[in-house]
Amino acid sequence: MALLDVQNLSVRFDTQDGSVRAVDGVSFQLEEGETLGLVGESGSGKSVTNLALMGLVPAPPGVVQADHINFAGRDLLTLTAEELRQLRGNEISMIFQDPMTSLNPLLTVGRQLSEVLEIHQGLSRREADRLCAAGLADVGIPEPETRLAAYPHELSGGMRQRVMIAMALLCKPRVLIADEPTTALDVTIQAQILELMTDLRERHGTAIILITHDLGVVAGCADRVHVMYAGRLVETAPTAPLFSLPVHPYTRGLLASVPTLTGDPTSALSSIEGQPPDLANLPAGCAFAPRCDYAETRCRSGPMPLEAIPGESAPRTVACLLATEIAAASGGAR
């Protein structure tokens, strides 16, 4: 049985411009010790999906619905607020995308870190402080003992991000949701952090959901990749085939937009034409159709289920009516 099993998750925000469908019928499973990469357009619902798992979508205006969200045999939808709070920061922890909003500006870093340990593990203050300093050292922060006394604004952007990471790792969670954990880090410290996460997963069997725009990081860390567009999963695949044979036209456009270290640096970067969709006013059929080079009339109506490609051996699914043709034309189903 999967450690985490999400079935048909939807989140909408009821606003004055109408109902914003931030997440629309997302289902997936996460196994123990697995790293799942979650990529997709900015605003496509990656963060909201994971906030929903943690029970952290603000309501109102948010409305969360799902058939079930099973974690280790319990349906998270049936837990009380208190039970969810117990789970968070203990069994499931999250590295938030915006460190400044999740760190308390009025408390020192040491206080915020040790609180986690004192609450969840009942450690003494002194013991907690020692573990916190070690946690800061693990994420590459120099003079960790001194830095325990610092306030968030006294740290650099990347240091705040690493404080968040240290906090999320302290309790050795069973599921770690890392939302853009390394955006503020240089590549050498990024490598160190990714190493730390791999280590946690190997030693404690922690499952990781890694949300990132850095496709190089996904290529290096994830076992499987899910691609989101306009609140829906549009492609799921093991990492290697996703990169060697992207099928969904959005995935293809995304991979084609990666800036490279070779090639003419003065030429314009390629990007997907057109504007992101309005989630309060999604078109019928495929939400990507208005920007898609492959789109046909039939793409503009009816549901777009996430389906396997016939004859393909890799366990991948694509939500595109032309998936079979595209896969065949660009290297064939394998």
Added chain:
Amino acid sequence: MSTPVTKATDQPLLAVRDLSKHFEVGRSGGLFSSRPRLLRAVEGVSFDLHRGQTMGLVGESGCGKSTTARCIVGLQRASSGSIRLDGEELTTLSARQWLPHRRRVQMIFQDPYASLDPRQTVGSILAEPLAIHSTERPKARRLRAMALLDAVGLNPRHLNRYPHEFSGGQRQRIGIARALALEPELIICDEPVSALDVSIQAQVINLLKELQQRFNLAYLFIAHDLAVVRHICERVAVMYLGRIVEEADRDTLFTNPAHPYTRALLSAIPVPDPAAEATRNRILLPGDVPSPVDPPNGCPFHPRCMHAPEIPADACTRDRPQLLPRDTASRPDSPHHCACHLP
């Protein structure tokens, strides 16, 4: 704003000389060790930035990039050194004297959410600077705000939304739109595209480049994504522990880096290819990141540098290497500076 393109020999738009910023920190240990200590966030940074140019600033997390940026835009007072805009000294200006320069120098902040007022709608966040600095009427301001949103790939109808109603990358784009609103001459971009997917990132970078051509804008571009830096910056400066350790034009820096830290940095860039990732050869930096409160003697990089033992007379642990020109006989117009004892 349409000044003719100036040659690199003309007076730079921005000239930073020997800029240092120190913070008092301390309170560590017991009751008796409360003497404050100095954290040297920025130490002797100098560079020029010309109109129409983009200079990249890269380096380890915590090495002083944002602090440099905040000193330039007047959000923090330099401890010493000089910052000149078109020849005028900025470090001695009071907050009021700064006001007329606001319009000319804008900043895109690293932490988008913290830099947006949560109680203001996006519309008023974008229109407010226009109200202060221009004579446009409210209706015109609103139309401009909508055009700005559209330009950064956001829905113009979302003018009435508050910052918390947007995703991380959408907020970052609000910050970009706000910086562009006043048509400044210089934009300090602190990790401006780090929260964007690569397609929207490409759109924003293409937009920044297009505006640069049209208005001869200058950018100081701080980023960790080196592929992005390579696409937008003509020159790149690499910082380590508060100092610039290497500075060169884009091609030289990426194909012929001289400083061991730059080389390690370039070797660690992840690439979107699982097979290449599995077999890559990273230069791993041993040891801990040194502290800016107690920086190492000699070369600040020496405790982690694999070349230090090769250099005669323990030079790396004793003498701090100066930022000196390398032999650039092949490109005399494009100086390459490096602070390292390696020949």
